[in-house]
Amino acid sequence: xxxxxxxxxxxxxxxxxxxxxxxxxxxxxxxxxxxxxxxxxxxxxxxxxxxxxxxxxxxxxxxxxxxxxxxxxxxxxxxxxxxxxxxxxxxxxxxxxxxxxxxxxxxxxxxxxxxxxxxxxxxxxxxxxxxxxxxxxxxxxxxxxxxxxxxxxxxxxxxxxxxxxxxxxxxxxxxxxxxxxxxxxxxxxxxxxxxxxxxxxxxxxxxxxxxxxxxxxxxxxxxxxxxxxxxxxxxxxxxxxxxxxxxxxxxxxxxxxxxxxxxxxxxxxxxxxxxxxxxxxxxxxxxxxxxxxxxxxxxxxxxxxxxxxx
Amino acid sequence: xxxxxxxxxxxxxxxxxxxxxxxxxxxxxxxxxxxxxxxxxxxxxxxxxxxxxxxxxxxxxxxxxxxxxxxxxxxxxxxxxxxxxxxxxxxxxxxxxxxxxxxxxxxxxxxxxxxxxxxxxxxxxxxxxxxxxxxxxxxxxxxxxxxxxxxxxxxxxxxxxxxxxxxxxxxxxxxxxxxxxxxxxxxxxxxxxxxxxxxxxxxxxxxxxxxxxxxxxxxxxxxxxxxxxxxxxxxxxxxxxxxxxxxxxxxxxxxxxxxxxxxxxxxxxxxxxxxxxxxxxxxxxxxxxxxxxxxxxxxxxxxxxxxxxxxxxxxxxxxxxxxxxxxxxxxxxxxxxxxxxxxxxxxxxxxxxxxxxxxxxxxxx
Ligand SMILES: Nc1ncnc2c1ncn2[C@@H]1O[C@H](COP(=O)(O)OP(=O)(O)O)[C@@H](O)[C@H]1O
Ligand SMILES: [Mg+2]
Numbered sequence: 001x002x003x004x005x006x007x008x009x010x011x012x013x014x015x016x017x018x019x020x021x022x023x024x025x026x027x028x029x030x031x032x033x034x035x036x037x038x039x040x041x042x043x044x045x046x047x048x049x050x051x052x053x054x055x056x057x058x059x060x061x062x063x064x065x066x067x068x069x070x071x072x073x074x075x076x077x078x079x080x081x082x083x084x085x086x087x088x089x090x091x092x093x094x095x096x097x098x099x100x101x102x103x104x105x106x107x108x109x110x111x112x113x114x115x116x117x118x119x120x121x122x123x124x125x126x127x128x129x130x131x132x133x134x135x136x137x138x139x140x141x142x143x144x145x146x147x148x149x150x151x152x153x154x155x156x157x158x159x160x161x162x163x164x165x166x167x168x169x170x171x172x173x174x175x176x177x178x179x180x181x182x183x184x185x186x187x188x189x190x191x192x193x194x195x196x197x198x199x200x201x202x203x204x205x206x207x208x209x210x211x212x213x214x215x216x217x218x219x220x221x222x223x224x225x226x227x228x229x230x231x232x233x234x235x236x237x238x239x240x241x242x243x244x245x246x247x248x249x250x251x252x253x254x255x256x257x258x259x260x261x262x263x264x265x266x267x268x269x270x271x272x273x274x275x276x277x278x279x280x281x282x283x284x285x286x287x288x289x290x291x292x293x294x295x296x297x298x299x300x301x302x303x304x305x306x307x308x309x310x
Numbered sequence: 311x312x313x314x315x316x317x318x319x320x321x322x323x324x325x326x327x328x329x330x331x332x333x334x335x336x337x338x339x340x341x342x343x344x345x346x347x348x349x350x351x352x353x354x355x356x357x358x359x360x361x362x363x364x365x366x367x368x369x370x371x372x373x374x375x376x377x378x379x380x381x382x383x384x385x386x387x388x389x390x391x392x393x394x395x396x397x398x399x400x401x402x403x404x405x406x407x408x409x410x411x412x413x414x415x416x417x418x419x420x421x422x423x424x425x426x427x428x429x430x431x432x433x434x435x436x437x438x439x440x441x442x443x444x445x446x447x448x449x450x451x452x453x454x455x456x457x458x459x460x461x462x463x464x465x466x467x468x469x470x471x472x473x474x475x476x477x478x479x480x481x482x483x484x485x486x487x488x489x490x491x492x493x494x495x496x497x498x499x500x501x502x503x504x505x506x507x508x509x510x511x512x513x514x515x516x517x518x519x520x521x522x523x524x525x526x527x528x529x530x531x532x533x534x535x536x537x538x539x540x541x542x543x544x545x546x547x548x549x550x551x552x553x554x555x556x557x558x559x560x561x562x563x564x565x566x567x568x569x570x571x572x573x574x575x576x577x578x579x580x581x582x583x584x585x586x587x588x589x590x591x592x593x594x595x596x597x598x599x600x601x602x603x604x605x606x607x608x609x610x611x612x613x614x615x616x617x618x619x620x621x622x623x624x625x626x627x628x629x630x631x632x633x634x635x636x637x638x639x640x641x642x643x644x645x646x647x648x649x650x651x652x653x654x655x656x657x658x659x660x661x662x663x664x665x666x667x668x669x670x671x672x673x674x675x
Contacts (some may be wrong), residue, residue, distance in 0.1 A: 050512055073516050084509030088321050100313040101517040129324075145513065 001025050002047070002065075002072065002153065002185075007056035009042050016042050018209045020056070024153065029179045029186040031196030033300075034206035035308050040189045041081050043206070044157045047187070048078045077151030079143050081158050081189075087131040091122050091141050094130060095148060102149040116144040121170055136167025143171065147178075153185040154178060160195065172199060191308050193297045203296075207304050217296065224294035224302055227252065230263045230271065233288035234279070237261065241282045248274050253301055259287075264294065264302060314527025315534075318501060322535070329494060333539045336490035337546055340483040353423055354384035354392075354401040369404040373430050379423065402427055407435060476640050478610065480553060484635050485607035487543045488628060491536050491566075492573050492601065496594045498532035499577040504587040506674070525667060532574050533567075540566045556639040565634045565648060568655040572627030575662035582669025605629040611636060627655040 007020040017039040024030055034040050045051045047058060049069035057064065060071040085094050095113040104112055117123045120140035130138060143159055156175065160168045176199060178184040190196050196203050197217060205213040205220070213220055237259055246254055250266040265271050272289075279286050300308055322329060355373065357365040366383045373381040381402070389401040393414045400420045403410040409431055413420055441448045502525075505511045514524050541563060547553040555562065577594070584590045601607075605623040606614040611633070614620060623629040634651035637643035 048516060050515065074518075076516075078513075078516055080509045080512065082509045084513050086317065086321060086510070088324050089317070093317070093320055097313055097317045098513060100316075101514050101519045103518055149517075 001061060003059045004047065005057040005059070007043070007046060007058065008054050009039075009046060009051070010054045016209050017046070017053075020206075020209075020211055022204055022211070022214075024185055024187055026152075026185055027179075027183045028202065029176075029188065029200045031200035031203035032187065032189045032206060033191065033193065033196050033203055033296075033308070035191055035306070038191075038206040039209040040191075040206060041157055042209075044078070044081075044155055044187070044189055047072070048076060048155055049073055050078075072153075075151060076153040076155055077146035077149065079146045079154070079156040079159050081161070083138050083142050085130050085138065085141060085145065088129065090127050090129055091117065091133075091144075092126040094141065095145060098145040099148040104148060112148045112150075116147045119147065119174060120144045134164070134167070136163040136170075139163050139167060140171060140174075143174070151184070153187070155187045155189075157189045158191070159188075160190070160192065168195075175199060193295070193300070193308060197296055205300060205303065207300075207306075212303050213299065220296060220299050221294065223299055224264070226267055227264050227294055227298075227302070228267050228271075229292045229294045229298055230265065230275075231288075231290045231292065232261050232263070232275065232286060234259050234261065235285040235287055237284070238282070241278065241284060244278055244282075245275065248278075253305065255301065255307070264298060311523040311527040311530065314524060315531050318498070318528070318531040328497075329535065329539070332490050332494055333542055336487045336539070336543050339486040339490075340543075340547070341551070343482050343486065351423075352380045352382055354389045354398065355381050355404050356384050356386040356389050356401070357404050358386050359405055365404055365406060369409075369430075372434060373402075373427065375430070379426055407431070407438065476610070476636075477554070480555060480639055481611075481632070481636065482608065483543075483547055483553060483555075484632065485602055487540060488566075488569065488607070488631065489599070489602055491540055491570060492577075492598045492628075493595070494539055495532045495536040495570060495574050496577040496580075496590075496598065498535055499528065499574055499581055500587050500590045500594070501531075502528050502578075502670070503581055503584060503590055507586055529574055529578070532577075533570055536570045536574075537563075537567060540570070554639070556642065558638055558642075558644070561638050561645060561648070562635055564645075565631055565638070565652065568652045568659075569627045569631035572630075572655040572659040572662070575659040575666060576626065578666030579662040579669070580666075582666045582673065585673070601626050601628050605632060607632050624654075625658070627658050630654045630658075 002024040004020055004022045007017060007022075008015065009017040020039075020043060022030075022032075022043075032040050032043065042051070046053045049058075049065060049072050052066060058066055058072075060075075063071050065072045086097070089097075092113065095116060096109065099109045099112050114123070117126050120143055122137060122140055122144065125133070125137065130141060133141070139159055143156070146154065154175070159175075160171055163171075172195060175186060175188065179186045179199075186200070188196065188199055200217075202216050203214070203220070204211050213223065237256065242254060242256060242261065245251060245261070245263065248265070248271060250268075250271060251263055252266070253262075253264040255262040263271070263275075276286065294302075297308065300306075355366060355369060356362075357369075359365055370381055370383055373379075384401070386403075389398075389403075389412065392398045393401055393412045396414045399414055400423050401412045402423070403412060409427055411420070411424055411427070437449060437452065440452075502511070511524070515521075544555065544559065544562065544566075548555050548559065580594055580597070581590060584593065604614075604619055605626060605628045607628060614623070630651040634643075634648035637647060
């Protein structure tokens with residue numbers, strides 16, 4: 001088991017990660033969710049032993065992994081957020097190099113390369129230069145390069161940013177297969193709620209360097225179990241109207257997107273009739289109306305007052 | 311380390327153009343600025359005295375004493391016109407026992423022409439002075455006496471039978487070769503920063519690979535590719551263009567190897583100060599061309615006398631490499647004679663490498 005205790009990191013006095021407590025049990029699939037700048041990559045860098053924390057501890061099966069980084073390095077594979085590849089070389093040549101640094105040689109190396117290529121679906125393009133690849137293919141190769149030495153723990157930092165849905169699905173499926181078939185432990189970082197929701201048993205939600213919520217999906221959703229989410233579409237929207245909606249009793253959060261208004265309010269508050277009343281007062285027409293059970297996205301909105309994409 | 315060498319080579323194999331262009335560039339630059347294929351410079355002489363033809367003939371004979379210059383009689387108007395237009399650098403107007411130099415631009419050739427002409431006139435003036443005092447046949451007597459003088463002075467190089475002949479062309483050949491070397495090795499050292507920014511370095515850090523293996527892979531590749539350039543250029547000049555680069559090619563290559571090591575370390579030191587490969591590309595090419603200037607690599611040895619410049623030049627391997635190579639090529643010096651220069655370059659290399667790697671490591675933590 002990998003564990004962090006009050007892990008913190010400051011850059012030039014600016015606290016980027018604060019008192020982070022996190023654990024990864026063997027065979028688990030864990031998500032680390034947060035908007036850009038939340039401190040996810042910094043956390044990943046500390047856990048993978050690339051940077052030293054300012055304070056706090058990291059242990060691997062009880063051994064201090066800051067003093068003995070080999071404990072983590074020998075069993076983990078890291079997929080960095082950036083494309084750490086030689087663009088001027090082919091996929092095969094890249095994997096040959098990244099395999100060789102793990103002391104793989106000869107037949108063993110060839111087999112590892114072949115398996116990794118097939119796993120990410122790049123076998124038929126292995127002789128092509130990486131710079132001719134699509135964004136999605138590069139991302140897949142970036143993952144393949146971390147799999148050659150068959151790590152027990154795979155740490156992925158936003159492996160799907162800026163790619164086509166097809167590659168994205170391929171990656172999600174591949175990671176799921178690694179976890180469920182091979183029993184690989186997964187730490188998956190993302191700012192896409194859906195991915196983490198699909199893939200992970202447990203998740204940590206991070207914002208401004210702190211974990212603001214943690215648990216299984218159901219546990220996190222229960223934070224909002226006493227809340228209702230209402231979506232209304234209107235023919236026009238003005239500031240004064242929104243301000244008055246906020247003063248309705250039981251309303252916790254509002255979010256405006258064009259002519260749509262999302263409201264999170266306590267269950268059982270007499271919201272709907274009050275809302276209808278307000279639209280009449282402001283001479284606004286109510287076009288569409290829908291109540292939903294809250295999603296993890298709403299949990300984040302509830303906890304931070306912001307959306308993940310901000 | 312071997313895998314780093316392999317991956318760097320694979321990249322260059324895909325895009326060999328830059329390295330090949332640089333190698334070709336150093337050959338072309340040496341030929342262009344070195345004044346092309348070896349040939350004597352022709353200098354025009356003319357006279358505007360009453361008995362011009364006689365004076366011209368007399369001095370033509372006296373001036374054409376060796377094969378570094380050919381003095382040719384030309385029409386005065388033609389010479390003045392060519393000077394005005396800058397077609398030729400220098401012409402000599404001769405009088406009965408004096409001369410004037412007509413100069414269009416101050417090229418290195420002008421001062422050597424002046425030295426040569428001045429010597430001939432001085433000598434002639436002395437002979438005339440003796441002649442006017444003693445009588446008629448002094449000139450013949452002097453000549454026959456000198457041919458069988460009691461003291462025979464024979465100038466010799468250290469080990470060779472020939473008189474060492476300093477030659478700016480050969481010097482420039484090395485100056486330009488090393489200038490290009492500094493660019494090649496720098497660009498290769500910059501791959502460290504490039505791979506760091508790309509995240510490839512981090513992949514290696516996390517692998518069982520040793521740090522020393524990583525650094526030596528990059529640095530050794532830079533070294534090998536630079537030595538390849540130097541050796542190719544030397545072979546082309548020695549065996550194809552038939553330049554006289556002395557007999558100890560192996561010693562020249564040894565000097566070049568120490569130079570390359572020293573300069574790679576300086577490139578590593580600069581790497582320690584930059585964060586991105588682009589910053590290196592901005593700083594390095596603006597610093598490098600200054601080194602040969604400060605080191606006097608484009609000028610006759612001894613031209614630079616300013617002690618501050620001399621001190622700065624001593625901090626870089628180039629000055630030591632040029633000094634060692636000049637003594638090997640022109641004076642037939644051996645390993646013992648250039649040992650100090652080699653040690654200086656190795657010392658610069660070890661110190662700069664230590665500082666550079668330290669800075670790079672501090673950067674990344
Ligand atoms: N090396 C660094 N030096 C200074 N600030 C940094 C450094 N790395 C990250 N940061 C800052 O730390 C914060 C968190 O960054 P990061 O961990 O990359 O967030 P995320 O991966 O969640 O987007 C950002 O504000 C970023 O600017
Ligand atoms: Mg990040």
